[in-house]
Amino acid sequence: MLNQLQRDILRLKKEKxxxxxxxxxQSREIQEIADFKGDSLELCIEASRIEGKDIVVFCGVDFMAETAYILNPDKKILIPDRGAECPMAHMLSAEDVKMARKRYPDAAVVLYVNTLAEAKAEADILCTSSNAVRVVESLDEDLILxxxxxxxxxxxxxxxxxxIIPIPEEGHCYVHKMFTAGDVMAAKEKYPEAELLIHPECDPEVQELADHILSTGGMLRRVLESDAKSFIIGTEVDMTTRISLESDKKTIPLLEEAICENMKLHTLEKVKNSLIKExxxxxxxDEIARRARRAVERMIEVST
Ligand code: 13P
Ligand code: SF4
Structure with a gap:
């Protein structure tokens, strides 16, 4: 049953x-009141399809809300906590991309959606963890920044x-960096029957032990279609919450401490406040949004 704050938010959502x-x-209480939940690609696609709404409240990090704006410049895009930034997205500036292009003029630039709009504007195409290989393979160039x-x-x-040439050399997600091969071996020993699902933001030695390497949306689909009864989930801890809303199968977080503090800045109180105060x-x-939009739309074309 929904609590009072959740009911207030649903009422405000309708009014606005x-x-x-x-x-x-996102936390369970936020997932419960969301109209749409998904991985980065699913959220981009959903944002590109929004019709007949005036306001989009984005419970995610800065680059995701920016992408929603890039695809919906006529709508009011709100983020409940302004501090919800993805540290990885801040590791690559537009200037870094321009410098890399100068150094490798024959290369195509593929940027992860986890980048700020200024960097996106310098990309040929974007990708997410669920379509990165498909995006790279869709290009004519053999050299990819x-x-x-x-x-x-x-x-x-x-x-x-x-x-593939990584730019910058050491860009990473602090949450997925927490997992070690030792954590995986310990979890496998404790739950030998469980399927091991790992996110591609994890270190190579962790990926090498996985049964499947998947985006968060891919993990949910795998749990729903697999014959296995239990799953070790190698990504942010609340992915197990997301799966529990769709399936009764057992999910075990690879590490309880794997929390994205940035994503967790959003709370029900802040979502309510966001709707009240807009x-x-x-x-x-405009100019950055226009150039970034091309790269986002090109990715969506390749992925749908
Ligand atoms: P996906 O949900 O696209 O797999 O990405 C994970 C992530 O870390 C988003 O910031
Ligand atoms: Fe950024 Fe990592 Fe948090 Fe995703 S989990 S938002 S990549 S810091």
């Missing part, structure tokens, strides 16, 4: 003609004959 999008890492996640770059390199508004300068 708003929609709530939430990334799979890929950033900012070095581990996702490594994953793509395992699945393509093209040459804050905090996310925008992107």
């Amino acid at each position: 003609n708003a929609i709530i999008l939430a990334h799979n890492y 890929f950033g900012p996640d070095r581990n996702l770059a490594w994953y793509v390199q395992q699945h393509t004959d093209k040459t 804050e905090f508004v996310v925008t992107v300068p």
Whole structure:
């Protein structure tokens, strides 16, 4: 049953003609009131399809809300806590991308959606963890500048004959960096029957032990379609919450401490406040939004 705050939010949502999008890492109470939950690609696609709503409340991190704005410049995009930034997205600036292009003029630039709008505007195409290989393979160029996640770059390199050059050299997600091969071995010993699902933002030695390497949306689909009864989930801890809303199968977080503090800045109180005060508004300068939109739309074309 929904609590009072959740009911208030649903009422306000109706009054304001708003929609709530939430990334799979949000807390249970936020997931319960979201109109749509998903991984980065699913949220981009959903944002591109929004019709008949005036306000989008984005319970995710900065680059996700910016992407929603880039695809919906006529709508009010709100983020409940302005401090919800993805540290990885801040590891690659537009200037870094321009410098890499100068150094490798024949290369295509593929950027992970976990980048800020200014960097996106410098990309040929974007990708997410669920379509990165497909995006790279869709390009004519054999040399690919890929950033900012070095581990996702490594994953793509395992699945393509093209040459992948990570930019910057050490871009990473602090949450997925927490997992070690030792954690995986201990979990496998404790739950020998469980399938091991690992996110491609994890280090290569952790990915090498996985049964499946998947985006968060891919993990949910795998749990629903697999014959296995239990799963070790190698990503942010609330992915197990997301799966529990769709399935009774047993999910075990690889590490209880794997919490994205940035995603968790959003709370029900802040979502309610965001709807009442219509804050905090996310925008992107027109020219940057126009150039970034091309790269986002090109990715969506390749992925749908
Ligand atoms: P996906 O949900 O696209 O797998 O990405 C995980 C992530 O870390 C988003 O910031
Ligand atoms: Fe960024 Fe990692 Fe948090 Fe995702 S989990 S938002 S990549 S810090």
